[in-house]
Every structure is written in C-alpha cells, then in structure tokens.
Amino acid sequence: MTIDYQDLYVGGGWSQPAGDSVIPVISPATEERIGSVPEGTEADIDSAVTSARIAFDDPAGWAAWEPAQRARALEAFAAQLQERGEETARRVSSQNGMPITLARQFEAGFPAMLLLYYGQLVANQLDDVRPGMLGGSTVVTKSPIGVVGAIVPWNVPQAITFLKIAPALAAGCTVVLKPSPETVLDAFLMAEAAIAAGLPPGVLNVVPGGRELGAYLVSHPGIDKVSFTGSTGAGRDIARTCGELLRPVTLELGGKSAAIVLDDAQLSENLESFFGATLLNNGQICWLGTRVLAPRSRYAEIVDTITALAKGIVVGDPLAETTQMGPLVSARQRDRVEGFIEKGRSDGGRITTGGGRPGDRGWFVEPTIVADVDPGHTIAREEIFGPVLSVIPYTDEAEAVAIANGSNYGLGGSVWTADPERGARFARRIATGSIGVNGYVNDPTAPFGGIKSSGMGRELGPEGLSGYQYAKSIYLDVR
CATH class of the missing domain: 3.40.309.10 (Aldehyde Dehydrogenase; Chain A, domain 2)
Known part of the structure; x- marks a missing residue:
C-alpha cells in the first residue's frame, strides 16, 4: 500500500495545491513507488509566506506570546511527534535507506528532544541589564527575527528539520519549510503532528519541491531569514542572494572531515x-x-x-x-x-x-x-x-x-x-x-556548524537560538 497525500500543509491545515504535479517517492531498496505528495509551486510558496507573515505580525499572535506559553505549545508538538515516532522512522528508512535502528534514534527521538530543549531555553531567557559607561543603564532584549525560510536535505530529514524549526518556533518566528523531494512523507507526517498539537495557523508551513522552488523561497520578499542545509554549491548561490538582499542566513554545508x-x-x-x-x-x-x-x-x-x-x-x-x-x-x-x-x-x-x-x-x-x-x-x-x-x-x-x-x-x-x-x-x-x-x-547543548566551505552560522545550543533572534538595546536613565 502506498502513502499518497493530495494537499499541502499551509495556514494551519491541509490546503489544495496551486498546481497538479506530484512528487513520486521511490524506495531505494526495492526501486518501487511507495507514495507521493503534491509538488509545490511558486504560488504555493506565496500562500505559505503570506500565512507565516500574518501569523508573525498578529499583535496577539505567536511572536507576542509569552515564551512559557510557546514552550507549552512546543511540548504538545513534541508529544504528538513522539506518538508518531515509529512511523516517522519507518517512513525515513523507506525513503532514503537509513537503517531503521538509526532512524529511531535520529528521526524519531531527536526532534521532540529539540522542541523541549529550546522551549525551556527561551522560557528561561532573561533580559541582560548592563550598567552604562556613560551613565544610566541598558536593557538588552532578544526579539524574534521574523518569517524563516528553511530548506532541508534528504539524508537526516527530520533531525535537520528540527535543528531549524525548534529554535525558530521557540524564538517566536514563523516558518516556511521546503523539504527535499526525496524525503517528503516524513515531512507530511510531521504536519499531521502539528495539526494534532494545535499549532496556531501559519506558524509552520510545508511546501515540498526542487532546487528552483528553494531558490524562489530564498529570494521571496516576505522572508526575513534563511536557514539552509545542503551542498556547498547551492549554499554559495543562497549566500549570494542573501548578501544582495542583506538577509540573515545560516548555512550548514558539505564536509570532508x-x-x-x-x-x-x-x-x-x-x-x-x-x-x-x-x-x-x-x-x-x-x-x-x-x-x-x-x-x-x-x-x-x-x-x-x-x-x-x-x-x-x-x-x-x-x-x-x-x-x-x-x-x-x-x-x-x-x-x-x-x-x-x-x-x-x-x-x-x-x-x-x-x-x-x-x-x-x-x-x-x-x-x-x-x-x-x-x-x-x-x-x-x-x-x-x-x-x-x-x-x-x-x-x-x-x-x-x-x-x-x-x-x-x-x-x-x-x-x-x-x-x-x-x-x-x-x-x-x-x-x-x-x-x-x-x-x-x-x-543539543553545543553549537554545530562549519568553517571555510562547510558554511557559516551555528545550529544547536544557545547559539542556535540566537540565530533566530535580534538584539535590541533599550537605553535607560540617559541624561
């Protein structure tokens, strides 16, 4: 029996795609078709970014929630992921060949762990009050950076997805996720978990597609930050685009360790x-x-x-x-x-x-x-x-x-x-x-990322959270 989806996860629920193309999923072990999902289009990215922007800009929305409230929502999301852990592992193994025993560790267990870690990290994050050298004091606050475009590869799809969306959501950002065409069935199961957890509409959106769709997401005017894991060549293209747009970007690229x-x-x-x-x-x-x-x-x-x-x-x-x-x-x-x-x-x-x-x-x-x-x-x-x-x-x-x-x-x-x-x-x-x-x-507590052609920026640890926040200085008692 195959696993076939007809709709995309946009705006908090299942949404009819703008196009009629599908992404077939082929087992690398048997070379047989095991499922399909709709292939996203630029119009679908537009809809997803709009939903994410509305959710972020809402004065009473996700970004305005108290950190502890967001942490509780992420706990509910983690619980729903854990309920689907074995099926997540099975889907990943069936799509990319990862041994099932490893998939249970990386793909079934790690995402929930990251949601809980970052939820608690942001719930306990305090403003930094600094005495001024010129008199008065300064309160340094951390604010969510905005709408995040996240692009993930096929090799460890769920673990890498949550390297991005766990800190982003904890910080108060909203996310448009583009999973790799090779591993899409796990991303749609994750969307089912988000719906079951009651994640607010637009906070997380999933639009699968190829490199061209990813390029469109990276350059979209409604995106405030890009997080990409993939090849060094693609990373350089993304860096050029983000540099031109002065758009923050985290790049976790290739290695030859x-x-x-x-x-x-x-x-x-x-x-x-x-x-x-x-x-x-x-x-x-x-x-x-x-x-x-x-x-x-x-x-x-x-x-x-x-x-x-x-x-x-x-x-x-x-x-x-x-x-x-x-x-x-x-x-x-x-x-x-x-x-x-x-x-x-x-x-x-x-x-x-x-x-x-x-x-x-x-x-x-x-x-x-x-x-x-x-x-x-x-x-x-x-x-x-x-x-x-x-x-x-x-x-x-x-x-x-x-x-x-x-x-x-x-x-x-x-x-x-x-x-x-x-x-x-x-x-x-x-x-x-x-x-x-x-x-x-x-x-999870330690920063991970590369130097030279292996990328820039860090994921995991408090450093991973800071990539989805900007610092604001509030000067007090200034004369």
Whole structure:
C-alpha cells in the first residue's frame, strides 16, 4: 500500500495545491513507488509566506506570546511527534535507506528532544541589564527575527528539520519549510503532528519541491531569514542572494572531515564508535570522517583493522533490525559514488574491500576502503556522500595536522588515541567547527556548524537560538 497525500500543509491545515504535479517517492531498496505528495509551486510558496507573515505580525499572535506559553505549545508538538515516532522512522528508512535502528534514534527521538530543549531555553531567557559607561543603564532584549525560510536535505530529514524549526518556533518566528523531494512523507507526517498539537495557523508551513522552488523561497520578499542545509554549491548561490538582499542566513554545508588515528590508538577497542564517526547512515552524513589519517608506523595494521570493520558490516533492507548499512538514496547518488571509487582507483588508490554492488536490486554500494591515498587525490578532497573511506598515511603529528587542515572544508572530525587528554590537545589544533575524541556525537547543548566551505552560522545550543533572534538595546536613565 502506498502513502499518497493530495494537499499541502499551509495556514494551519491541509490546503489544495496551486498546481497538479506530484512528487513520486521511490524506495531505494526495492526501486518501487511507495507514495507521493503534491509538488509545490511558486504560488504555493506565496500562500505559505503570506500565512507565516500574518501569523508573525498578529499583535496577539505567536511572536507576542509569552515564551512559557510557546514552550507549552512546543511540548504538545513534541508529544504528538513522539506518538508518531515509529512511523516517522519507518517512513525515513523507506525513503532514503537509513537503517531503521538509526532512524529511531535520529528521526524519531531527536526532534521532540529539540522542541523541549529550546522551549525551556527561551522560557528561561532573561533580559541582560548592563550598567552604562556613560551613565544610566541598558536593557538588552532578544526579539524574534521574523518569517524563516528553511530548506532541508534528504539524508537526516527530520533531525535537520528540527535543528531549524525548534529554535525558530521557540524564538517566536514563523516558518516556511521546503523539504527535499526525496524525503517528503516524513515531512507530511510531521504536519499531521502539528495539526494534532494545535499549532496556531501559519506558524509552520510545508511546501515540498526542487532546487528552483528553494531558490524562489530564498529570494521571496516576505522572508526575513534563511536557514539552509545542503551542498556547498547551492549554499554559495543562497549566500549570494542573501548578501544582495542583506538577509540573515545560516548555512550548514558539505564536509570532508578527518578521522585522525594517533600512534597510541587502540582502534580495535573502539570499532563501534569508529563506525559511527565514519560510515554511519550509509556514509550519507556531512560531518563523517571520511579521510582516515593513519601513522606510517602502524599504517598496514590500521588499514587491516578498518578493512575488517567494513567487511563485517551487515548490508541489506533498511527496515530489517539487523541491517547496519542500507542503500543510497537514489540511482543518481549511487552512480556518483561509484564514479568517485573508480577515480580513486585510477589515481593509484588500492581498494582493500568493497567497490561494487552487493546485489542487482536497489541502489546499494558496498562499504569501500581505499588505501594508499595521497592528500591531493580527488577522493581525499571532494565530498563523496557514500560508504567510502580514504586512508591517508602521515609521519608525525605536524604532518597529520597539516593534512587535516589542508581541506577546503571544516565541519566535523575525530581524534583516536589511548590518551583522551592528548586527544583534546590535538583536537584544538584542527581547523573545524566540531571534533570528537574517540567518538563523535552532536549534543543539543553545543553549537554545530562549519568553517571555510562547510558554511557559516551555528545550529544547536544557545547559539542556535540566537540565530533566530535580534538584539535590541533599550537605553535607560540617559541624561
């Protein structure tokens, strides 16, 4: 049975779309159609932005609510999401190939957690009263920035959606969300949760579509802030548009992070964490450490350890409880990844395992390890977004730092060592927005984002909330 929607979520309820085109949803595991939703048009974006603007400008509306009142509304939204958690996980896995056990963590659990976190954060946010150097005092307040255009990718669709809408809604903003065409069924289930929670009309709107529709949303005159997660190329286009419009923007873009194995590391004792930091979600996460830096003194041993890890990964149906790696999201993505693997081979890389397809149905690629990779090779420099690790040798710590920092990207990373204090010292030398020691986890309380070609701005933590607020200074007792 397929899941088919006829209407869009705009203005607090289901609304007939302006056009008659639909977005078909295809399973990456079976290559069969599993559902559809209406494809949004520019007219639908217009309607959604208008609804969001009315909701934001209403003197008694969402932005004017007391923070504690908004927090209670977000608690109700979180509860409705939790009720639909298992179905959310199933839909995401069916659409993008994410293993169901991972989808339960990322897609079923994380969104509600973020709503509760940001609701409480804004409820407890106080004005900052500062004594003036010129006499009097100043009250610094935080106000919602306005109507937000949020554009999210297909790889971790619900978790990334709530990186944006949880702080935005908590701050008092209203949102127009454009989900990726590959993952739309989960976004419409989220809309059902919003309706059941009684979220006020226009506060959240969902209009799916492709890149052109996203560009229209970014440039729309009714948008006050843009938050985008996706490719670096698309991010640069959005940055140009927002720069011209003087429109605030948060960009979380691509990555080519380094997983740096120090010479004292006991990698075989941390294989589960190493898998999570390098190959999670079929290799389809932007912060994964897909460049593995290994000391020459232990290079062969580490290559063998990583190769054995890859060989032992259970590849299969993403809905199966035992699956550790599912298919890639689309045939186009599979072909792209296979092209990088062939490029790595032709540049002189040595494939120690993988490199092929495990079957003739679905868009699967075997977990692939490429050894003897030079830092200048294409597979060591460009984001692949698939289950491919490049293992690069280094001589000493100075060279490891130079190789790690020699990337155009700076989003994630990890350091592996038997001495956590040494790992923390080493981590400070890596030019990146986030890095873990003997693991990697995005914690809701800590800022996440990139430098260089990995973007600008931060999500998560109090920093994620501040991106949806502007500071206002109120001068008191001025003579």
